[in-house]
Amino acid sequence: MTRPVTLHEIEVAQKQISAHVLRTPLRASLALSERAGVAVYLKLENHQRTGSFKLRGATNAILRLDQGRRSRGLITASTGNHGRAVAYAAKALGARAMICMSTLVPANKVEAIRHLGAEIHTAGRSQDDAMLEAEHLVRQKGMYFVPPFDDAAVIAGQGTLGLEIASDLPKTAVVLVPLSGGGLASGVAAAIKGRRSSARIVGVSMERGAAMAASLAAGVPTNVQEVETLADSLGGGIGLDNRLTFQMCRDLLDDVILLGEEEIAAGIHHAARIEGETVEGAGAVGIAALLARKVKADGPLVVVVSGGNIDPVAHRAIVDGYQSGEAR
Known part of the structure; x- marks a missing residue:
C-alpha cells in the first residue's frame, strides 16, 4: 500500500x-x-x-519537475478548475499545456483555460473519458501528465x-x-x-x-x-x-x-x-x-x-x- x-x-x-x-x-x-x-x-x-484551490496542487506538482520534464509540455484531464490551474502555472513557468475535458465541463471554464493559452481536447461525456484521452496523448506526444488528485x-x-x-x-x-x-x-x-x-x-x-x-x-x-x-x-x-x-x-x-x-x-x-x-x-x-x-x-x-x-x-x-x- x-x-x-x-x-x-x-x-x-x-x-x-x-x-x-x-x-x-x-x-x-x-x-x-x-x-x-x-x-x-x-x-x-x-x-x-x-x-x-486547484492552483495549490498543480503549482506544487509542476514546480517539482525539472526543466527537462517541463519542456516536454504538460497535459492533464480536468472537470475545469484543475485544467485552469495547470494552464495558469504552465504559462507562468513558460511551459506548453494541453487540457482534456468532457462535454460536461461548463463553457465558461473551457474559455478561461483557452484564454490562458492552453490547447484543449474535448473527449466523451465524463471525466473518465477525458482521462483516457489524456493517457492516449501522453503516449503519443510524450508530454508529462499532471494528475488532478491522486x-x-x-x-x-x-x-x-x-x-x-x-x-x-x-x-x-x-x-x-x-x-x-x-x-x-x-x-x-x-x-x-x-x-x-x-x-x-x-x-x-x-x-x-x-x-x-x-x-x-x-x-x-x-x-x-x-x-x-x-x-x-x-x-x-x-x-x-x-x-x-x-x-x-x-x-x-x-x-x-x-x-x-x-x-x-x-x-x-x-x-x-x-x-x-x-x-x-x-x-x-x-x-x-x-x-x-x-x-x-x-x-x-x-x-x-x-x-x-x-x-x-x-x-x-x-x-x-x-x-x-x-x-x-
Whole structure:
C-alpha cells in the first residue's frame, strides 16, 4: 500500500508554492454562525488567483519537475478548475499545456483555460473519458501528465489550505470540505489532524454521481455514472487503481454528507445574497450542508469554499430562481 502524504510534506509544499499562490482569507459568517449555534468561518478559495484551490496542487506538482520534464509540455484531464490551474502555472513557468475535458465541463471554464493559452481536447461525456484521452496523448506526444488528485505532490499542495486554517484558527473543531477525487479532502485532513488531532473533517458532496462517497461506502474504489449536477467540479471517478486518496479519505474523514440539487442551489443563493460571494456549486456544498442542518459541531467550524468559477448567466439564474422559488 502506498504511504500517505505526511504533514511534513505539506509544510514543504507550503514553502515551495508561497510565492505563486494567495493565502486566502478566513472570514467569519454571522448568519451561518447563528444557524449552526457555533462560530462559523468561510475559507474563501474562490479568491484564489485561478478562482479555486486547484492552483495549490498543480503549482506544487509542476514546480517539482525539472526543466527537462517541463519542456516536454504538460497535459492533464480536468472537470475545469484543475485544467485552469495547470494552464495558469504552465504559462507562468513558460511551459506548453494541453487540457482534456468532457462535454460536461461548463463553457465558461473551457474559455478561461483557452484564454490562458492552453490547447484543449474535448473527449466523451465524463471525466473518465477525458482521462483516457489524456493517457492516449501522453503516449503519443510524450508530454508529462499532471494528475488532478491522486498524486502526492498534488495532495500536499492542496493540504497547504489546511495549514492556513490551522494557523488562523488553532481551535478549529470541524472542517467541511468538498469531496470529489479526494485530493483536497485528504490533503486538508492530513494538515488539520496533523496540527489538531481532535478536529473532525467532514467531506461534502452531491447525491448525483459522488464517486468517492460511493467508494467509501463500498470499501473499495468504485465506478459511478457521471451526470449533470450543479456541483460539476465534484464529478468524475476516483480510478479503480486509486493509490492514495481513497486510503487517506477512508482513514482521515470522520463523516461524509451528500446533498440534493435544491440544497446546493440554496448554498449558492446564500453565498451570493448573504455572504456577498460568487461561489460555484462545488464550492457551496459546505454552506448548503449547514443550511440543511446536516452538520453538528461543538466548537468553531470552518467551511472550505473551494471555488467560484461559475458561469455568470447560470449563477444569476440560480440565485434569482431560488429567490422566486423556481430553483432547479
